[in-house]
Amino acid sequence: MNRVAIVGAGHSKFGKRKDVNLAELAFESIKQAVTDAGIERKEIKNVVVGSAGGWYEEALPAVVVNEYAGLRSVGTMRVEAACASGSAAVKAAHDSVATGESDVALAVGVEKMTEVDTMTSVELIGRAGSYMWEFENYGMTFPAYYALYAVSHMNRFKTTEEDMARVAVKAHHYGSLNPNAQFQKEITVEKVLSSQVVAWPLKLYDACPLTDGSAAVVLANEEVARRLTDTPVWIKGIGYSSDSANLSKRDDYVGLTASVEAGKRAYQAAKVTPRQVDVATCHDCFTIAEIMAYEDLGFCEKGEGARLVREGQTEIGGKIPVNLDGGLKAKGHPIGATGVSMMVEITKQLRGEAGRNRQAPIKNGIGLVHNVGGTGHYAYVTVLSRGA
Amino acid sequence: MQEEKQQQPTLHSRRSLTLRFDIPISRTHEFWDALGEGRFLTTRCTACGNESFPPQADCPRCMSDRFEWVDIGREARLVTYTYVQVTPASFVNDDPYTIAIGEFANGIKVLAWLEGVPVERAKVGMKLTVEARRSSEGNPYYVFVPSLPS
Numbered sequence: 001m002n003r004v005a006i007v008g009a010g011h012s013k014f015g016k017r018k019d020v021n022l023a024e025l026a027f028e029s030i031k032q033a034v035t036d037a038g039i040e041r042k043e044i045k046n047v048v049v050g051s052a053g054g055w056y057e058e059a060l061p062a063v064v065v066n067e068y069a070g071l072r073s074v075g076t077m078r079v080e081a082a083c084a085s086g087s088a089a090v091k092a093a094h095d096s097v098a099t100g101e102s103d104v105a106l107a108v109g110v111e112k113m114t115e116v117d118t119m120t121s122v123e124l125i126g127r128a129g130s131y132m133w134e135f136e137n138y139g140m141t142f143p144a145y146y147a148l149y150a151v152s153h154m155n156r157f158k159t160t161e162e163d164m165a166r167v168a169v170k171a172h173h174y175g176s177l178n179p180n181a182q183f184q185k186e187i188t189v190e191k192v193l194s195s196q197v198v199a200w201p202l203k204l205y206d207a208c209p210l211t212d213g214s215a216a217v218v219l220a221n222e223e224v225a226r227r228l229t230d231t232p233v234w235i236k237g238i239g240y241s242s243d244s245a246n247l248s249k250r251d252d253y254v255g256l257t258a259s260v261e262a263g264k265r266a267y268q269a270a271k272v273t274p275r276q277v278d279v280a281t282c283h284d285c286f287t288i289a290e291i292m293a294y295e296d297l298g299f300c301e302k303g304e305g306a307r308l309v310r311e312g313q314t315e316i317g318g319k320i321p322v323n324l325d326g327g328l329k330a331k332g333h334p335i336g337a338t339g340v341s342m343m344v345e346i347t348k349q350l351r352g353e354a355g356r357n358r359q360a361p362i363k364n365g366i367g368l369v370h371n372v373g374g375t376g377h378y379a380y381v382t383v384l385s386r387g388a
Numbered sequence: 389m390q391e392e393k394q395q396q397p398t399l400h401s402r403r404s405l406t407l408r409f410d411i412p413i414s415r416t417h418e419f420w421d422a423l424g425e426g427r428f429l430t431t432r433c434t435a436c437g438n439e440s441f442p443p444q445a446d447c448p449r450c451m452s453d454r455f456e457w458v459d460i461g462r463e464a465r466l467v468t469y470t471y472v473q474v475t476p477a478s479f480v481n482d483d484p485y486t487i488a489i490g491e492f493a494n495g496i497k498v499l500a501w502l503e504g505v506p507v508e509r510a511k512v513g514m515k516l517t518v519e520a521r522r523s524s525e526g527n528p529y530y531v532f533v534p535s536l537p538s
Binding site for chain 1 (some may be wrong): 396411441467469487507
């Protein structure tokens with residue numbers, strides 16, 4: 001298998017993007033990624049587009065995006081792994097380079113979630129489980145799924161609503177330093193606690209917003225990567241797993257089994273341990289999700305996630321800085337774009353280009369992307385590294 | 389910043405799309421029939437003994453398509469719950485609701501609304517009883533209610 005490197009990264013402004021359509025939005029990232037890589041578009045033979053879809057007008061996003069960007073006669077597909085569609089797109093593109101099928105491949109994540117009204121978006125995400133047994137009669141929502149985990153975690157480990165609020169405060173702090181983030185303002189624990197309940201115990205400020213956004217990465221084999229750049233970021237290992245569609249089939253509600261499995265497989269593939277990770281993006285669609293991710297990925301013991309937040313261990317200067325781009329919570333969560341956006345963020349972190357006041361100290365040259373689809377329905381963990 | 393510019397011109401599409409699905413239930417319709425009679429059944433594989441909920445005609449453990457219906461009783465214990473205040477578009481006519489996962493004695497877990505108790509008084513571990521309901525359109529479904537003290 002060939003080594004595969006990220007050699008170009010692009011990222012749109014996240015937010016309510018009424019100023020652009022789907023293809024225009026994707027193009028913002030594609031142009032940046034291709035320019036950053038310094039390649040000709042004709043070198044790209046394979047384009048994988050991660051997008052969940054349903055909330056925008058196009059049924060075939062991959063070909064619409066490629067046509068607009070002048071990517072002609074490329075091998076292409078759209079992939080779906082719910083909120084992990086972006087990581088799935090990177091994996092598919094990675095595999096085509098790793099196997100030698102392509103020398104250069106492009107992974108694009110794009111989502112436009114605000115072309116339908118908010119309640120329709122809530123409906124479409126609420127169906128992301130087992131429709132017949134969870135939605136048809138019971139109207140599950142995305143926050144409700146995670147709230148079932150939050151109640152269990154609070155009950156078992158004495159995690160509090162305040163602990164969860166601290167995750168949101170951290171996210172907004174770093175979001176305020178990231179010009180691409182949807183939310184640019186700091187918030188307080190009090191503001192989170194007094195915000196509207198969406199699915200108790202989760203409140204509006206425990207939840208990521210609906211977001212339009214795109215991100216793109218150019219992947220290349222070692223030969224091309226060496227030609228293009230002195231700072232390739234290697235994809236060192238990918239682990240992925242899944243879990244039941246029905247939440248009622250899960251053994252427990254204090255962590256995501258798919259994350260644990262994906263993490264183990266990624267660490268094994270990359271031959272690294274959680275302690276070696278310098279910086280990570282964790283899937284924080286809700287504050288409780290970030291707390292569980294720390295535990296599931298081995299950044300702390302099970303049940304200790306809240307303590308990590310209280311002690312500030314996941315901020316710059318702590319044991320393991322997490323979501324220095326604001327996370328899904330403040331940067332925004334355009335479902336299919338999120339995984340690719342995380343790859344862009346860790347690439348910039350490892351290159352030392354994250355920007356003022358939100359650059360993690362890089363000691364071992366190891367970064368980690370944790371991307372969950374649905375409520376642990378899918379999980380992808382990708383370990384990236386810089387250096388030789 | 390984009391989010392502050394709410395005046396961007398957009399084209400409101402002339403075409404709308406309504407989706408309603410006819411979902412086949414023929415292989416496990418006994419579940420819904422029995423529910424209408426107040427019994428809560430699920431499938432047990434007659435080849436390997438595996439019990440599944442939701443009921444399924446093909447065994448996920450051994451892939452056999454031979455199964456029987458078993459009555460799993462009506463008593464469960466509350467495993468976890470939430471109170472949904474912001475509801476999806478198609479639930480606009482419903483009041484906010486409590487959702488619970490209850491575990492039956494045989495270890496099977498079921499997700500349903502929890503009725504008859506304010507969410508502040510819900511407690512993990514409390515005893516629940518599953519009850520059949522019928523929607524205004526005539527579709528059967530089930531809910532949990534707190535068990536009466538025995």
